[in-house]
Amino acid sequence: MSLTNAPKPGSTDPSIIRNFCIIAHIDHGKSTLADRMLQLTGVVDERSQRAQYLDRMDIERERGITIKSQAVRMPWTIPADNAEGAEPGTYVLNMIDTPGHVDFTYEVSRSLEACEAAVLLVDAAQGIEAQTLANLYLAMGADLHIIPVLNKIDLPSANVEKYAAELAGLVGCEPEEVLLTSAKTGVGVEALLNEIVKQTPAPVGDADKPARALIFDSVYDTYRGVVTYVRVVDGKLSHRDRIKMMSTNAVHEMLEVGVISPEPVKAGEIGVGEVGYLITGVKDVRQSRVGDTVTSQHHGATEPLGGYKHPNPMVYAGLYPIDGDDYPTLRDALEKLQLNDAALTYEPETSGALGFGFRCGFLGLLHMEITRDRLEREFNLDLISTAPNVVYGVVMDDGTEHVVTNPSEYPDGKVAEVREPVVKATILAPADYIGTIMELCQLKRGNLQGMDYLSEDRVEMRYTLPMGEIVFDFFDQLKSRTKGYASLDYERSGEQAADLVKVDILLQGEPVDAFSAIVHRDAAYSYGVMMAGKLKDLIPRQQFEVPIQAAIGARVIARETIRAIRKDVLAKCYGGDISRKRKLLEKQKAGKKRMKNIGSVEVPPEAFVAALATTQPAEKSGKK
Numbered sequence: 247m248s249l250t251n252a253p254k255p256g257s258t259d260p261s262i263i264r265n266f267c268i269i270a271h272i273d274h275g276k277s278t279l280a281d282r283m284l285q286l287t288g289v290v291d292e293r294s295q296r297a298q299y300l301d302r303m304d305i306e307r308e309r310g311i312t313i314k315s316q317a318v319r320m321p322w323t324i325p326a327d328n329a330e331g332a333e334p335g336t337y338v339l340n341m342i343d344t345p346g347h348v349d350f351t352y353e354v355s356r357s358l359e360a361c362e363a364a365v366l367l368v369d370a371a372q373g374i375e376a377q378t379l380a381n382l383y384l385a386m387g388a389d390l391h392i393i394p395v396l397n398k399i400d401l402p403s404a405n406v407e408k409y410a411a412e413l414a415g416l417v418g419c420e421p422e423e424v425l426l427t428s429a430k431t432g433v434g435v436e437a438l439l440n441e442i443v444k445q446t447p448a449p450v451g452d453a454d455k456p457a458r459a460l461i462f463d464s465v466y467d468t469y470r471g472v473v474t475y476v477r478v479v480d481g482k483l484s485h486r487d488r489i490k491m492m493s494t495n496a497v498h499e500m501l502e503v504g505v506i507s508p509e510p511v512k513a514g515e516i517g518v519g520e521v522g523y524l525i526t527g528v529k530d531v532r533q534s535r536v537g538d539t540v541t542s543q544h545h546g547a548t549e550p551l552g553g554y555k556h557p558n559p560m561v562y563a564g565l566y567p568i569d570g571d572d573y574p575t576l577r578d579a580l581e582k583l584q585l586n587d588a589a590l591t592y593e594p595e596t597s598g599a600l601g602f603g604f605r606c607g608f609l610g611l612l613h614m615e616i617t618r619d620r621l622e623r624e625f626n627l628d629l630i631s632t633a634p635n636v637v638y639g640v641v642m643d644d645g646t647e648h649v650v651t652n653p654s655e656y657p658d659g660k661v662a663e664v665r666e667p668v669v670k671a672t673i674l675a676p677a678d679y680i681g682t683i684m685e686l687c688q689l690k691r692g693n694l695q696g697m698d699y700l701s702e703d704r705v706e707m708r709y710t711l712p713m714g715e716i717v718f719d720f721f722d723q724l725k726s727r728t729k730g731y732a733s734l735d736y737e738r739s740g741e742q743a744a745d746l747v748k749v750d751i752l753l754q755g756e757p758v759d760a761f762s763a764i765v766h767r768d769a770a771y772s773y774g775v776m777m778a779g780k781l782k783d784l785i786p787r788q789q790f791e792v793p794i795q796a797a798i799g800a801r802v803i804a805r806e807t808i809r810a811i812r813k814d815v816l817a818k819c820y821g822g823d824i825s826r827k828r829k830l831l832e833k834q835k836a837g838k839k840r841m842k843n844i845g846s847v848e849v850p851p852e853a854f855v856a857a858l859a860t861t862q863p864a865e866k867s868g869k870k
């Protein structure tokens with residue numbers, strides 16, 4: 247197809263615009279399908295085609311997952327001989343590739359607001375998974391038309407009949423209406439593009455009203471500053487406008503307006519129903535927040551589009567440089583990352599054991615891992631991260647309330663109540679595993695809210711669970727108990743009072759703040775024993791005996807001892823070569839410089855890294 251006769255941005259009749267997104271469980275093939283569409287519509291030619299074209303960040307490529315949403319404009323022609331259900335002619339498709347992981351649900355929900363239809367993609371060898379449901383519910387909540395598609399039909403293990411019926415049952419259509427594709431071989435993708443044109447409602451909006459556009463993404467680009475992705479609802483945005491962000495009333499000069507196809511293409515303006523980008527002088531994505539409404543400064547709109555939510559951090563952890571000299575580099579690195587990630591928060595913090603670092607807030611564990619990975623990789627830092635924890639509310643006997651994002655801030659004195667955040671979790675698994683899943687959820691203080699059979703051998707179980715129990719190794723354990731067959735999705739759902747205590751770990755009587763944890767009273771003993779045992783193995787023997795204790799307040803609940811030894815570096819030096827002796831002693835001194843001192847106990851940084859490493863969340867690899 248030639249792009250020269252494709253409709254131009256700014257003057258496109260809304261009736262030929264189709265805005266859609268692709269939603270799916272992680273790994274069901276969204277990015278591959280998006281690639282295939284780019285190829286078929288001619289916006290990416292064979293030569294520049296690379297796998298996962300839209301996943302631009304290195305880390306996205308390496309992990310094979312999508313982190314930031316992207317929007318692409320593609321022309322698609324319905325020929326006269328296949329026009330049943332649509333006028334023949336060239337249409338404009340705006341495709342929004344959405345992230346699939348639970349940490350980025352907020353981004354998915356904003357992307358959905360910019361569309362009229364959602365292609366619901368399901369792996370024909372896996373069937374419906376937890377995030378298939380979660381994303382479907384989000385899409386239905388946004389009133390989108392759903393186009394059900396079974397992908398990967400080329401796989402020998404595909405069970406098209408079974409899963410088409412399951413999917414049809416879920417969205418309420420006939421199994422024959424489920425489209426079949428292989429994003430890998432391209433089978434069925436052309437038919438899907440035709441169906442998108444036929445089934446997706448054209449956008450409605452008023453071209454004569456003041457401009458209103460929804461920000462559904464904003465990213466920081468080193469060369470161009472903040473690039474804001476918008477969907478225009480009413481009016482027009484032109485490169486000559488000064489624009490206003492309606493939540494803050496901040497006014498910005500517009501430097502450029504354009505569409506992505508699949509590289510940025512400048513346009514004079516974008517109008518009703520169109521999806522495009524804006525570049526202003528803004529230097530920081532926090533000034534151009536996802537969910538906000540953009541209008542023009544003069545004769546602007548007075549009513550913003552539907553409300554938007556601040557992404558609140560759910561999980562906190564301390565990040566410390568292993569080498570204290572790297573502290574300024576870490577600060578600069580966090581500042582740079584935040585330009586691109588409005589959800590990342592950080593503030594300086596000092597730890598008696600680890601020195602200067604930052605308390606960082608994340609949307610979830612995957613978000614935390616990705617941030618840490620990027621800091622280490624892109625800024626060449628070696629970091630120690632403390633165990634992640636959620637936010638607790640502590641009410642004292644005298645009625646004062648504290649918000650605790652760090653165990654070391656846990657207040658002293660008489661505590662009346664501790665409140666913890668809870669989540670609503672949905673687990674999908676083969677029915678054979680119901681018993682073991684229930685056992686695990688019980689262990690993690692979950693409450694069963696309901697259970698449904700999706701088909702004969704597949705169940706959906708709904709639980710409320712304390713978020714603090716989910717952030718550690720819940721997902722890992724769920725996967726290992728179900729041989730990898732279960733999938734999990736959760737969302738924040740208020741808080742509850744719980745019997746929580748702070749467990750301190752003491753080395754030679756000195757509490758080590760980095761190892762303190764807030765845990766349920768029933769789990770306090772096992773946390774203490776586990777940590778004391780780990781540290782006994784990790785901390786090298788010193789010239790004196792070192793007791794390791796775990797304590798709740800003044801009460802010691804577990805104890806280990808590291809026996810004394812004198813490491814005699816001169817032992818191998820017979821004879822009296824004084825310069826050699828001095829050399830060895832200096833080497834020992836240099837080694838000691840890296841050590842972290844807890845009282846008089848020297849702890850190598852590696853011991854902190856190993857002791858604080860929880861079982862790695864399975865999402866680390868980006869796969870289920």
Ligand SMILES: Nc1nc2c(ncn2[C@@H]2O[C@H](COP(=O)(O)OP(=O)(O)OP(=O)(O)O)[C@@H](O)[C@H]2O)c(=O)[nH]1
Nearest residue numbers: 272273274275276277278311312346398428429430
């Ligand atoms: N055999 C086969 N493999 C496919 C097909 N579509 C995608 N895949 C493979 O499935 C894996 C996951 O595909 P992606 O496109 O990265 O999945 P995704 O849904 O975008 O994943 P996230 O971006 O992480 O949410 C890749 O290894 C693809 O090559 C298909 O139609 N057939």
